[in-house]
Amino acid sequence: MQWKGRRASSNVEDRRGRRGPGLVGGGIGGIILVLVITLLGGNPGDLLGGLGGDSSGSKAPYTETADEQELAQFVSVVLADTEDVWTEVFKKEGMTYQNPTLVLYTGSVQSACGTAGASVGPFYCPGDQKLYIDLSFYDELRREFDAPGDFAMAYVVAHEVGHHVQTLMGTSEELAQKRQQLSEAEYNKYQVRFELQADYLAGVWAHHVQGENLLEEGDLEEALTAASAVGDDTIQKKARGYAVPESFTHGTSEQRKSWFYKGFESGTLKGGDTFSASNL
Template structure:
């Protein structure tokens, strides 16, 4: 991706070196208190305020130590800042075309753990979006995990990660996150998981829409599309479960299969509009404009 010497977002907050106490997420299953839907990086606070019902108070101490940024980390920080700036430009224009006003999210860089409106999350959670504060949270060490553990190298693989989380912000702006939240107590765990999958696939579609415009602006280089598609496939529920436990449990899927994730990113990339991103099969409450 062509990103050097381009505009960086002014909506980046650096909390690296801070260690947070406060509230932490507790598990137990969707039918119980809450399951931490962050088996991969494309999870976290995707559902808004209802996460607070599953928070456990562990104190509110905050400690800060000088953070020694490496040259590699500095470059990665610059990169995600440029990607965020690109998403700001694209979604501002797209929203304007549909008669909406886009409000920029804030990208929070953290190391170790971080406090959000959705609770305390550790680096193992991976990048996530919290609707409660409209922030994206990223530990830049995830870049290594994405490349080495998930076998999805390349800068545009990481750009896809950022764009997916911004996709959740777009969903929140359009009121879709609240609609999903309202279904949680109305459905069984298996039924809710089906909506969760569609919600995540829609964020993949929206990431593809952003990539569509990034290509039109001349920012993509040869191989970038392949890096993003590879990353989308690498984090499919079926592939992750197979790698982790040797078998898959489709009724427990929360993000979609590898094929589904690749399909919806590709569809967004080719389409570039909101109308083709109805992953909810025309259900009125979730239908995009």
């Protein structure tokens, strides 16, 4: 992706070096429990709610490496792109887009959804309309999920912003209501559709980035590889050798790739109604 020398978002909050009072998660060993539920934008409130704690945390000395500095700049540029794209898309639909805030952190972080450790992975909290990313996830995406490349990380950011779009459109609130009404098994089905819609919205963003001639050769494949790598079936099979479909909360690898690509082809909000789709 061509990003160097381009506008970076001003809506970035750097909390690196600051630690919250308590943690959720437990490293790669907790991948089934944590990542299947919350990786790439699941509702972290289900795991994090009610933990409380000091939202400011204690600030420790933190010196970023040159690689971290470049990656922080990269995700800031990606965020700026999402701001431009969604402002225009919402305008065409007669709506007003409100920019989210990207929080960079290390180790653990306090959000309106509670306190999370880095093992939770990137997530979006509708309570404060912020997306949270520990930049070490970039290395994890490459090493643990075999999904290298800058556009793989761009897909992650775009997916989380997709959850912000869902919040602005009222979809997140509707899902939260169903959480109180349905059994876990039935709710999981809606959660899958919710996550696949965020993948579709990430694809919509990528469509517009392509329209600006900012994609480079191999970028689309990097995003599709990342979408596949975080499918429920792939994660579960890798972690324990088999998959349990009734426990899926984000969709299969094939579904995640498919809905991202649908959004990439469409470039509009139309076509992203995963809740009415009959082939899931």
